[in-house]
Amino acid sequence: MSLPTTAPVPAPDDVITATALVKSYRQGTLEVRALDGVSVGIERARFTAVVGPSGSGKSTLMHCLAGLDGVTDGSIVLDGTELTRLSDRALTRVRRERIGFVFQSFNLLPQLTAYENIVLPVTMAGGRPDRALIDHLCEVLGLAHRLTHRPSELSGGQQQRVAVARALVARPAVVFADEPTGNLDSQSGAEVLAILRQSVDDLGQTVVMVTHDPRAASYADRVLTLADGRVVKDERPAEPDRNTVLLRDVTARHR
Numbered sequence: 046m047s048l049p050t051t052a053p054v055p056a057p058d059d060v061i062t063a064t065a066l067v068k069s070y071r072q073g074t075l076e077v078r079a080l081d082g083v084s085v086g087i088e089r090a091r092f093t094a095v096v097g098p099s100g101s102g103k104s105t106l107m108h109c110l111a112g113l114d115g116v117t118d119g120s121i122v123l124d125g126t127e128l129t130r131l132s133d134r135a136l137t138r139v140r141r142e143r144i145g146f147v148f149q150s151f152n153l154l155p156q157l158t159a160y161e162n163i164v165l166p167v168t169m170a171g172g173r174p175d176r177a178l179i180d181h182l183c184e185v186l187g188l189a190h191r192l193t194h195r196p197s198e199l200s201g202g203q204q205q206r207v208a209v210a211r212a213l214v215a216r217p218a219v220v221f222a223d224e225p226t227g228n229l230d231s232q233s234g235a236e237v238l239a240i241l242r243q244s245v246d247d248l249g250q251t252v253v254m255v256t257h258d259p260r261a262a263s264y265a266d267r268v269l270t271l272a273d274g275r276v277v278k279d280e281r282p283a284e285p286d287r288n289t290v291l292l293r294d295v296t297a298r299h300r
Contacts, residue, residue, distance in 0.1 A: 060218050060251050061087035061110055066119035068105055068274075079105040080116070081274035087219070090249040092242060094256055094265035102274040104223065107255045111144055111221045112136050124218040142170050145212030145220040147241075149227035151204045153196040153211075159203075160192035163210045174214065182210045186240060202233030209240050213250065220244070222254040226261055238264045 068080040079102050087093055087110070097103045108114040110121060112128050121128040124143060128136065145166070146152075153162045163183075164174040183189045186206045196204050205225065212220045222241060226234030242264045244250040254265065262268050263282070270278035 058089045059086040060089040060124055061253075062120075062122045063087075063106075063110060064120040066106070066109060066121070067117045068102075068109060068114070069117045078274050080109065080119075083119075083271075083274070083276055085269065085276060085279075087251065087253055088267070089251050090245060091267060092245045092252045092254070092265040093267045093269065094254050094262040095269045095271065096256060096259070096262050097271035099257075101271040103255050103271045105274075106271065107221055107223060107253060110253065111146070111219075112140050141166060142215065143218045145215065145217040147205070147208050147212050147220065147222040147225045149224040151196070151201075151208050151228070153204055153207060155196050158193050158195055159188060159199065159207045162196070162207055163192075163214055166211060166215045170215070172215075175216075178216075179210075179214060182213055185243070186210055200233070201229050202236060205229060205233065205237050206240065209237060209244075213244055213248070217250075219251045219253060222252060224256055225254065226256070226258065234261070 063086070064084050066080045066083040067078060069076050069078045071077070081102075083102075083106060095103045095106060105114065109116050110123070112121075112123070112131075116129060119129070123139070126139060126143075128139065131139065154165070157165070160179075163179060167174045180189075183192060186209065188203065188206055188210065191199060191203060191207075196207070199207065205228075209225075212222075220241075225237055225241070229237065238261055241252050241254065245252055245266075254261070256262055266281065268278075268280045268282070269276055270280070
């Protein structure tokens, strides 16, 4: 049975409130609804996983919540800003300054060093990188000795850790992770998931992750399941998966 699609009551600690989201497109003479009245609140400083079969609407939901795609109908309020009313220019600024992204394909600029990729969101916004935060992130992520290397000189796991550092460096309201372990082996994937988990626990970061992998979803505080463009299950495990090696031990061998 689908959950109600009426507007959720915004909680004081919700960083995103989505109300009655509809995303439709034409396929020949048919109208296809990728999202069919989705209403959900995303809690601040929590790790939320969005799961579901292929075609369920999970990636579409993430793209809409992150301002990467528009909605046909409905409302999205991110950290006090109504995204659906913004101009393209204003929306670009919100994405640059208040949202972090971690993609399956890393999306690093090949001509830049790891350090330059990490600070890119800050420099593009005209700000000054917080060196103390960068040093802390790179130490935790095991990247301190790789900052002058370009992506082609890094392993897949190292590239994804650079992407995670880049997503966190501007202290965004939300980090969206789209299948962040999809191109990684199981060990590197576990490291990235542990890093995302610890960013929530230690830095108070909000993370929303789309995944098809139940193991990845087990790291989250909350799991939203989509089917046919609707939220059909909203689960809050009693305790997120902590049965992983501590992050400082996981990354120690990379230093």
